[in-house]
Amino acid sequence: MSLLKSLFGPKQAKVVEVAPFGVSFEMESNQTLLEAALKAGIPYPHNCTVGTCGSCKSKLKHGRVNALSDFGYTLSQQEIAAGYILACQAIPKDPLTRVTVEPLVSDAPAPEKYTGKIAATESLTHDILKVTIELDRPIRFVAGQYANLRTPGMERERNYSFADSPEREGRKTINFFIRKIPGGAFTEALFDGKVSDASLEIEGPFGHFYLRPNASPMVCIAGGSGLAPLLSLLEHAKHTRVKRPCMMLFGARTQADLYMVDQIQAIADGWADRFVFLPVLSHEPADSSWTGARGLVTQFITDALPGINWKTAEGYMCGPPGMIDAGISSMTEQGMSLESIHYDKFTDASHSSKMP
Ligand SMILES: Cc1cc2nc3c(=O)[nH]c(=O)nc-3n(C[C@H](O)[C@H](O)[C@H](O)COP(=O)(O)OP(=O)(O)OC[C@H]3O[C@@H](n4cnc5c(N)ncnc54)[C@H](O)[C@@H]3O)c2cc1C
Ligand code: FES
Numbered sequence: 001m002s003l004l005k006s007l008f009g010p011k012q013a014k015v016v017e018v019a020p021f022g023v024s025f026e027m028e029s030n031q032t033l034l035e036a037a038l039k040a041g042i043p044y045p046h047n048c049t050v051g052t053c054g055s056c057k058s059k060l061k062h063g064r065v066n067a068l069s070d071f072g073y074t075l076s077q078q079e080i081a082a083g084y085i086l087a088c089q090a091i092p093k094d095p096l097t098r099v100t101v102e103p104l105v106s107d108a109p110a111p112e113k114y115t116g117k118i119a120a121t122e123s124l125t126h127d128i129l130k131v132t133i134e135l136d137r138p139i140r141f142v143a144g145q146y147a148n149l150r151t152p153g154m155e156r157e158r159n160y161s162f163a164d165s166p167e168r169e170g171r172k173t174i175n176f177f178i179r180k181i182p183g184g185a186f187t188e189a190l191f192d193g194k195v196s197d198a199s200l201e202i203e204g205p206f207g208h209f210y211l212r213p214n215a216s217p218m219v220c221i222a223g224g225s226g227l228a229p230l231l232s233l234l235e236h237a238k239h240t241r242v243k244r245p246c247m248m249l250f251g252a253r254t255q256a257d258l259y260m261v262d263q264i265q266a267i268a269d270g271w272a273d274r275f276v277f278l279p280v281l282s283h284e285p286a287d288s289s290w291t292g293a294r295g296l297v298t299q300f301i302t303d304a305l306p307g308i309n310w311k312t313a314e315g316y317m318c319g320p321p322g323m324i325d326a327g328i329s330s331m332t333e334q335g336m337s338l339e340s341i342h343y344d345k346f347t348d349a350s351h352s353s354k355m356p
Helices: 003-006 032-040 077-081 185-191 224-238 261-270 321-334
Strands: 013-019 023-027 056-061 065-067 084-086 091-092 096-101 113-121 129-140 146-150 158-161 169-178 200-206 216-223 245-252 274-283 315-318 342-344
Touching: 003 274, 013 032, 013 091, 023 032, 032 091, 032 261, 077 321, 129 185, 129 200, 146 169, 158 224, 169 185, 169 224, 216 224, 216 321, 224 245, 224 261, 224 315, 245 261, 261 274, 321 342
Parallel strands: 013 096, 216 245, 216 315, 245 274, 315 342
Antiparallel strands: 013 023, 056 084, 056 096, 065 091, 113 129, 113 200, 129 169, 146 158, 146 200
């Protein structure tokens, strides 16, 4: 009887409750959690809507969801095991779903659209370009955030992190560090000089990667062009006299892939507390002149700040997905909580099942 009732009786509405906003709303069939939340007028954090940026990361407290695409490229195994989901890829299955999501940083300006032109480029390494863009008007952002960039004819935007520390009145000239991705539509064109005259559309700021107010030690890891948001964050923290122990690990393949080392050292020299800077090379020839650390950058997490309390320490990471996943494993193994690990994974289209 109950089976017949469930097959032919009135359909039970699916309700979603979102904790920090203290709201609940009803789902329409086949809507994602994000779509329904936005339709209900909730300022749910999001950006890409295709499961690659991680902005809509939420913790499932009650109920089950179907995933439109594998959460595993954007979220770590530890996060998935702890119940994290991507709201833009989640379709609630049960009558009641409860989620919590970290609201947007309170002093982050609302995203706006800007136009810009490339004013200069500079090779930082053989595959990382510093791209200077002159905007039509100043943009304000929080250190660590990123912008969306699009050229005419580009069917979807790309995300790039601000490499500079923010200025109160905004920045009209901004810099990105952009790594060439083999087979990548935008970066190949950029490195071939094909977008130098294009009129760029920039939208931002976006993102949850910013320094939380805290006095506990911070463990930072950058890989490749992932140095950009960490430079922004650390430069700003130095400037505002943030006083907390900091370890900065910079992972690169060889000496030729290291860049901005003097700038990181200058931040270390002006830091208000203990600062350990450790570049780590994974593919440096054994017989080279390099006397520094060798191996995977995430193997050195435990080394440089002896005696820290991992339960209260915070992690800040940016760079390739594999490095972030390994970093989350190492940090949580030491006792750091997932809630204290903040990162931007530089995902690309290679794992996205559905592109706009
Ligand atoms: C929050 C965030 C911040 C970021 N910040 C930076 C930054 O500061 N600096 C930086 O260098 N990068 C950053 N990125 C990455 C950046 O946004 C781009 O993804 C990257 O530059 C690649 O762009 P592309 O157009 O060259 O490559 P794409 O054209 O997107 O291709 C990337 C790869 O996917 C493959 N591919 C493309 N389409 C498909 C498909 N349908 N199926 C399978 N494979 C496919 C391509 O062959 C290529 O190997 C960031 C990403 C995120 C999410
Ligand atoms: S909005 Fe969900 S991952 Fe980007």
